[in-house]
Amino acid sequence: MEIYVLLKKTFDTEEKINVSNGQIEDEGAEFIINPYDEYAVEEAIKQRDEHGGEVTVITIGDEGSEKQLRTALAMGADKAVLINTEDDVEDGDQYTTAKILEAFFEDKEPDLILAGNVAIDEASGQVGPRLADALGIPYVTTITDLKVSGDTATVEKDVEGDVEIVETTLPLLVTCQQGLNEPRYPSLPGIMKAKKKPLEELEIDDLDLDEDDVEAKTKTVDIFLPPEKEAGKVLKGEPQEQVKELVTLLKTEAKVL
Amino acid sequence: MSEKIVVIGEVKDGVLRNVSFEAIAAAKKVHADGEVVGVVCGNGELSSLGEEMIHYGADRVITVTHENLQNYTSEGYCQAVMAVVEEEAPQVIVMGHTSVGKDLTPKLASKLNTGLISDAVDIEIADDQVQFVRPIYSGKAFEKKVITDGLTFFTIRPNNIAALDKDTSRSGDVTDKAVEIADIRTVIKDVIRKASEGVDLSEANVIVAGGRGVKSEEGFKPLYELAEVLGGAVGASRGACDAEYCDYSLQIGQTGKVVTPDLYIAVGISGAIQHLAGMSNSKVIVAINKDPEATIFNIADYGIVGDLFDIIPLLIEEVKKAKVGTGA
Numbered sequence A: 001m002e003i004y005v006l007l008k009k010t011f012d013t014e015e016k017i018n019v020s021n022g023q024i025e026d027e028g029a030e031f032i033i034n035p036y037d038e039y040a041v042e043e044a045i046k047q048r049d050e051h052g053g054e055v056t057v058i059t060i061g062d063e064g065s066e067k068q069l070r071t072a073l074a075m076g077a078d079k080a081v082l083i084n085t086e087d088d089v090e091d092g093d094q095y096t097t098a099k100i101l102e103a104f105f106e107d108k109e110p111d112l113i114l115a116g117n118v119a120i121d122e123a124s125g126q127v128g129p130r131l132a133d134a135l136g137i138p139y140v141t142t143i144t145d146l147k148v149s150g151d152t153a154t155v156e157k158d159v160e161g162d163v164e165i166v167e168t169t170l171p172l173l174v175t176c177q178q179g180l181n182e183p184r185y186p187s188l189p190g191i192m193k194a195k196k197k198p199l200e201e202l203e204i205d206d207l208d209l210d211e212d213d214v215e216a217k218t219k220t221v222d223i224f225l226p227p228e229k230e231a232g233k234v235l236k237g238e239p240q241e242q243v244k245e246l247v248t249l250l251k252t253e254a255k256v257l
Numbered sequence B: 001m002s003e004k005i006v007v008i009g010e011v012k013d014g015v016l017r018n019v020s021f022e023a024i025a026a027a028k029k030v031h032a033d034g035e036v037v038g039v040v041c042g043n044g045e046l047s048s049l050g051e052e053m054i055h056y057g058a059d060r061v062i063t064v065t066h067e068n069l070q071n072y073t074s075e076g077y078c079q080a081v082m083a084v085v086e087e088e089a090p091q092v093i094v095m096g097h098t099s100v101g102k103d104l105t106p107k108l109a110s111k112l113n114t115g116l117i118s119d120a121v122d123i124e125i126a127d128d129q130v131q132f133v134r135p136i137y138s139g140k141a142f143e144k145k146v147i148t149d150g151l152t153f154f155t156i157r158p159n160n161i162a163a164l165d166k167d168t169s170r171s172g173d174v175t176d177k178a179v180e181i182a183d184i185r186t187v188i189k190d191v192i193r194k195a196s197e198g199v200d201l202s203e204a205n206v207i208v209a210g211g212r213g214v215k216s217e218e219g220f221k222p223l224y225e226l227a228e229v230l231g232g233a234v235g236a237s238r239g240a241c242d243a244e245y246c247d248y249s250l251q252i253g254q255t256g257k258v259v260t261p262d263l264y265i266a267v268g269i270s271g272a273i274q275h276l277a278g279m280s281n282s283k284v285i286v287a288i289n290k291d292p293e294a295t296i297f298n299i300a301d302y303g304i305v306g307d308l309f310d311i312i313p314l315l316i317e318e319v320k321k322a323k324v325g326t327g328a
Helices: A035-051 A063-075 A094-105 A127-135 A188-194 A239-252 B018-030 B047-055 B074-088 B099-112 B218-230 B238-242 B273-279 B308-326
Strands: A002-007 A009-011 A031-033 A054-061 A079-084 A112-116 A139-149 A152-159 A162-169 A172-176 A199-202 A218-224 B004-008 B035-042 B060-065 B092-096 B117-120 B122-126 B129-136 B141-147 B152-156 B174-176 B187-192 B206-210 B233-236 B263-267 B284-289 B302-305
Touching: A002 A035, A002 A063, A002 A127, A009 A063, A031 A035, A031 A063, A035 A054, A035 A063, A035 A112, A035 A139, A035 A172, A054 A063, A054 A094, A063 A079, A063 A188, A063 A199, A079 A094, A094 A127, A094 B099, A112 A127, A127 A139, A127 A172, A127 B099, A139 A162, A139 B099, A152 A172, A218 B129, A239 B284, A239 B302, A239 B308, B004 B018, B004 B074, B018 B035, B018 B047, B018 B092, B018 B122, B018 B152, B035 B047, B035 B074, B047 B060, B047 B174, B060 B074, B074 B099, B092 B099, B099 B152, B117 B129, B206 B218, B218 B233, B218 B263, B218 B308, B233 B238, B284 B308
Parallel strands: A002 A054, A002 A112, A054 A079, A079 A199, A112 A172, A139 A172, B004 B035, B004 B092, B035 B060, B060 B174, B092 B152, B117 B152, B206 B233, B206 B263, B263 B284, B284 B302
Antiparallel strands: A009 A031, A139 A152, A152 A162, A162 B187, A218 B141, B122 B129, B129 B141
């Protein structure tokens, strides 16, 4: 099977977010593979080990994105592609990303494309379904299980806590939800091997695109932090008294009961 | 000519989800005097659902009925909604940011070759622009986004934009549109109900969430009972899910669900940054934890330091009394 994984780097979940002049400060921040994309990498490796073929991880990013691609290679992916848009695309949106990926896939014949359900930064979850639509292939989002047999895939999909069993056909795009698998940590030999695995770097000209073709349809005009919550009241007394006071406060002060 | 807005209603278990009505209110925030056209898809008699959208502010409603729309599939619903959009040629499209909304709207945006602003929690008009406020980094920050080209297409997070009051004196046309729905490649074979009966986590006004401090699957039982008397849903921290006290579908946090209920009761949750990201924008937060140093107390409006296994049963009784007192 030809398996592709769409990967995005995001801030480490431990990072506090700082904003200055309506922009997120990213200097000195630690970046990781978007946690949902890790499930996608793991699933891709498992499917390859079962059915054969090759796993290619793709990211749209900058020079720094090589680090996350190498991590995916160290986990066991075979090849990586970095589409470096640093010089060409300013303020792209999900439309931009989907257009670039559509062009990338033009001469490919994927059997399976995996992505995260959302990226934990912008969390729009648009790119996977947009790309599948552009490529004319079916998609299933928020999957928690995937079984491939010939050209058929049986998928478990999380629907707000319920599970749908969905049957569909390859080629297929899926987006991965927590519970799908346990992503492995790269092993030391894996990390050594990853250094020698192929990592191709492309720019949008290589895909016959120019800036206008991928110009965003939306724009961020401001970023701000929510007002900081102040620590409230810690209730005193015996449990019975604390509970009584809490219910009274919820009723009369907070007015939520 | 006034602007035309298409609001895509969402039906679950035969009834319209509340977010469908919130989407009508959102539509009116974008263009107060625009014409709101509701769309309802399904199989069978949908006209009463159409009427209900009109009671909540839609001017008219188009229903699309087809056996292939019995269950939601992106392919089926996309064909139905596209047929309506092509005929109506709206300037604005709105839908709820639910499991179905998240799945369907990017496909529609791709078909329409437009932008899409997902998961808006507020809409502001500033500098002659419609600005959509949406959380980023799971609510650690917010951004304001605008559409720069083409259709104004957005989804709204449930529970953030209040629906208009229901007005049963409102009337409008509900018409059925025949659409051929074919070539569906994804088939739903079965649905396994795992979600707690009743209140959905993303739409719940009250959430009782447990962490590692709850200690076991058994330990979650009193939390379910408390949620039930409060008319809310149960959630969990990643720690509790990893320890298999409950299903991952209940997880709240940076990975997991981001929620903004009126009341969030954190039980035995220490308050890791990833968890706080998923719930700190709740309106009122109560923390119950035996560790007085737990981070969760820094963001809680009300805190009780104590053993949750003592506190929760007492709280259940006290809430019951309070509810009886108000006749609720």
